Amino acid sequence: MPARPILLYIIGVAIFCAMDAAMKKLVETNPAVMATFWRYLAATIFAIPFWLRAGRPRVTAEMLPVHLLRGAVLALSAFAFFWSLKSLPLAQAITLAFIAPLLIPPIASVLLKERMQGGSITAGLIGFVGVIVAVGLNPDQWSPDQLLGVGAVLFSALTYAITVVLMRMRAAKDGAAIVSLLGAGIPALVLAGPMLLLVPPEGLLPHGEEWLLVLIAGLTGAVALQLLARAYAMAEAQLLAPFEYSALLWAALYGWIFFAEPVSTRTWAGAIIIGGACLWQARRAA
Numbered sequence: 001m002p003a004r005p006i007l008l009y010i011i012g013v014a015i016f017c018a019m020d021a022a023m024k025k026l027v028e029t030n031p032a033v034m035a036t037f038w039r040y041l042a043a044t045i046f047a048i049p050f051w052l053r054a055g056r057p058r059v060t061a062e063m064l065p066v067h068l069l070r071g072a073v074l075a076l077s078a079f080a081f082f083w084s085l086k087s088l089p090l091a092q093a094i095t096l097a098f099i100a101p102l103l104i105p106p107i108a109s110v111l112l113k114e115r116m117q118g119g120s121i122t123a124g125l126i127g128f129v130g131v132i133v134a135v136g137l138n139p140d141q142w143s144p145d146q147l148l149g150v151g152a153v154l155f156s157a158l159t160y161a162i163t164v165v166l167m168r169m170r171a172a173k174d175g176a177a178i179v180s181l182l183g184a185g186i187p188a189l190v191l192a193g194p195m196l197l198l199v200p201p202e203g204l205l206p207h208g209e210e211w212l213l214v215l216i217a218g219l220t221g222a223v224a225l226q227l228l229a230r231a232y233a234m235a236e237a238q239l240l241a242p243f244e245y246s247a248l249l250w251a252a253l254y255g256w257i258f259f260a261e262p263v264s265t266r267t268w269a270g271a272i273i274i275g276g277a278c279l280w281q282a283r284r285a286a
Contacts, residue, residue: 005234009243012227017250019220020094021258024085026213030206032083034199035214036075037191038206039082042218043184043225047177050226054177063174070166071186077159078187080152087149089261094251095270096153098131101241103161111165114236126277127245134248134270164241168232176229183225184218245274 019039026035051057084093102124108114171179195204206214231240249271255261 005231005240006243008227009231009235009240010246012224012231013244013247014250015220015224015227017094017247017254019217019224020081020085020251021090021254022213022217022220023082024090025258026206026210026217027082027085030210031195031199031203032079032086033191033195034203036079036082037188037195038214039217039221040075040078040184040188040191042214043221044181044188044218046219046222047181047184047225050222051177051181054175057175057178059178059182063170063178066166066170067174067179067182068186070163070170071182072190073159073166074163074183075187075190077156077163079191080159081156084149084152084156087143087145088153090255090259091248091251091261091263091267093149093153094247095131095134096150097157097160098128098245098248099154100157100161100164101244102128103158104164104241107161107165108168108236112169117239120239120241123242123277123280126280127242127274130245130270130273130277131248132270133273134267164232167229168236171229171233176226176233179229180222180225183229184222243278246278248274 023035023039026039081093081097088096102121105114105117105120105124167179167183248267252261252263252267252271256263
């Protein structure tokens with residue numbers, strides 16, 4: 001596999017982590033469903049220029065079923081993850097979500113008929129060992145709210161893995177412009193109803209500087225999705241999945257800068273293991 005899709009994927013993951021940091025700030029003072037809706041609506045607006053630049057590719061009836069399914073699952077996944085950020089540190093939430101790369105190969109095998117490769121699974125397992133080293137999971141030290149947050153992250157990881165495989169299913173056929181546009185617009189439509197039902201009228205709109213967070217989350221989400229869609233159009237889902245673990249480095253950095261979340265020696269030890277798994281996967285797939 002050439003280096004280009006790997007590089008696009010790693011950059012996309014870094015930008016997605018910046019979006020997560022903006023969303024963590026937003027959900028501190030707003031309902032998660034409201035924050036998630038505005039994030040996707042803003043991302044839809046920012047995805048339109050990519051669609052125009054690509055020559056306004058047509059959305060056909062043939063491509064809609066998969067995109068509608070992916071959009072609905074993506075809305076659930078994003079809501080669960082952003083809700084978890086109310087009770088979990090950014091690095092810990094992203095680290096727990098790293099179970100998703102382990103789920104991608106079997107799901108891709110079922111939905112895309114991709115042949116399961118032992119090397120991809122091994123790289124994923126090595127990366128997950130790095131996650132355990134980095135976080136030092138100890139459920140006895142978690143509060144009830146944190147345990148609920150952990151459950152939300154694990155649900156988000158499962159549903160995210162499904163959306164990744166569905167993206168791979170359509171990325172090469174439909175192009176990054178359509179994948180990113182529908183990947184933002186459909187979740188916004190899905191979340192609009194629950195937001196109107198669950199959020200009081202006075203809480204439907206962001207306030208003051210929260211609009212800046214919405215714009216940052218929308219822009220970074222749209223750009224990151226473009227990069228990931230381009231990467232998935234060039235490489236199999238299971239080959240790219242282990243590089244999801246590079247998010248730990250970015251999550252630790254953003255958590256330290258924006259939320260004063262300390263970065264422990266364990267985190268860096270885990271990061272070394274994760275980085276080794278990613279480099280080994282890159283050499284194996286080249």
